Amino acid sequence: MQQARPEPVGLRAVPGEATGSFVRRLALVNDLSVAAVLREVADGRVEEWADPRAHEIFLSDLGVERLAVMAWRAPEELRRTLPTLAVKGRGRRPARVAPWPQQWTVLEPCTGCLARCDDIVAPVWWASGEPWQVCVRHGQWLRDARTGGPAQVSLVGLEEVVRAHRRWLRMRHRVGPYARALLADALQVTAWWWQGRLMGSETVWARREEVLGSGRQEWSVPLVVYPEAVVVAEAMAAYERQRRWGREFAGGAPGWVSRHWITFVGERLGMSGPLEHGGYRALREWTLLHRVDTPVAARLMCTAPPPDYLSQQLPVLEPHVAGLEYGPLEDASCMPWRLGRPVSALE
Template sequence: MVIEGPLARLPRRAVMVRGETVASYLWRLAGLNGMTFEELARHIGAPRTVRAADPAVEEVRLGPLARQRLAEVSGHALPHLARALVSLEDNRISERARRQVEVEAWPEGRLPVQACVGCTAGVGERPVWRVPGGQWTVCTRHGRWTAVERGQFQLGLEALPEVVEAHVRRVRLERRTGLYARALLADAQQVAVYWWQCRQMAWRGVWRARQEALGVDRSALWAVPLVVYPEAVVVAEAMAVRERQRAVGRSFAGGPAGWSTGRWVEWVGGRLGLREEMADGGHRGLEAWLMAHRNTVPVVTRLAQSEERAVPRSVPLPPLEPHRTVPEYGPLEEVSCLPWRLGSPMTSMPWRPAGESGQVVGHGPASSFLT
């Protein structure tokens, strides 16, 4: 490709939206300036045969030359573009490549999520699509749940302010814990799913009230992550406390040096305000998690390190078994080491051995924990 000097800026600039996909931004920039997607793409270096990308399922990858041209025509400096369009530099197109613009499909299970309509009011008629971090998210500014289940949809959370507050706490946990927080959130959600499917813990109280506020019943499985979200975040926070101690070979609250401790389980029940429900059977879901996250440091070593402090909350946690690798995208349940899945019989799930996918190590069927 031959570049003959910088390109002129287009008459109208598109407002930047943090986390927007490149495909979505190109559509909006083209529309604001009376151009088709194909015309704008060719203007920044795409071949004449380029086709329009579907921002709901596809992304546009730009090479270095195309990125520079986009900065010129958009009126935004390239570093500014890269901060907003977080996938802008996520490609392998070299400066010497003849094809500087490529359209590719998002991987299965990693589809873009439509941005909150409150956040994008006034930026144009076209919807804004954001780089996926999961199958759903919460806008804490406008109190909206956005998801890809049942197609793209958004849901106001005026009747469920505790869900918005839970997301604030989740963001705080992720900031402190790092990427490992995603594994803990995945496990905590699966524990909550266990409680929901076994009709334990908060089912007769707050969970039923949330379902009624949403106008759904137990058959609406898409709503379960939303219904159990506040309790799942509380459990994830408790798991982070346990993992910071396990990272230095300690047991919870100075308790026995075994892999499991009733003190931690009882503490989680207290934080949830569900001590009786925990004692009546809710403890089993947490014990399955403790088995997968048991302390593997030898007893002699643990006793020698008994005075060592846990990893401070301000320091990100390193990946620990069985989550040595934590994917940044995709459904949370695929990140979890717990074997049961929403909508499947709880006593028939196999207890899968550990492997590259980070599944649980066990010595018997899941029913030994789940019945």
């Protein structure tokens, strides 16, 4: 008598999980090989796959439906929780294995979040559109450990980083996709300050590095300067809301906007003194790249912006270009320097 095939075991995806990570866990709970699951999804042979940190599994709509059946889940649920399902398989193949595209980073999920899941049977990997994430629930900085440093950093004693991330999420909601480019610019400005030992390098940033126990390490710079970077990004958004309508910041006369806005940034940071003694140069460079090009006569003839312009989302403005919502964050910045390279350009 033929032995009955055991009923398949369903599985919930962890929000943000890589598709390959989910497929491997589904195979384990059903006592199958990953290759067997992929053959079922692809209805035939697919490429070899083993390491979710090196390669990802990309599915067509048909592949998503077949995987959903195997996992006892609705296809819509998988699309909500597995972000790389938005990247469709090439051609007509239901499944393909390929190296991770540049715009994705593989991260370890927050251990506190995983502890709430009762069906984790194997390591889980996140597919992140950013090189790092902040878990505001458990106070964890999650990052790509392949660039040096730990994969997860506790933010105990660094609660201002968690608060800054909440502010950034609100700003992204208000400004729209262009907010990412502004944060990229702000991080390049603050990283230049850090590298040149300006602004908070000997005060607030030194204290955060002491809490981390890391000293001055490049891998920790985005974390160390993050609260100030968010403040600078918010100030950049205020500047850009005026520039969109051909207006100088705070309604000032042409030519004084750079100094006036830089003073505004220094007051918001609580670092007016250090800004005057060298930090202003990076911000001045940003205003030169984002200056109002509309002639004065044309500005005087322009109609006033709509009453709700301060709450409208911003379109992508020059010198930035559209399509930078994904990929390495520094690639979204228009600033001419990068962390780890000489900072003498503005000296």
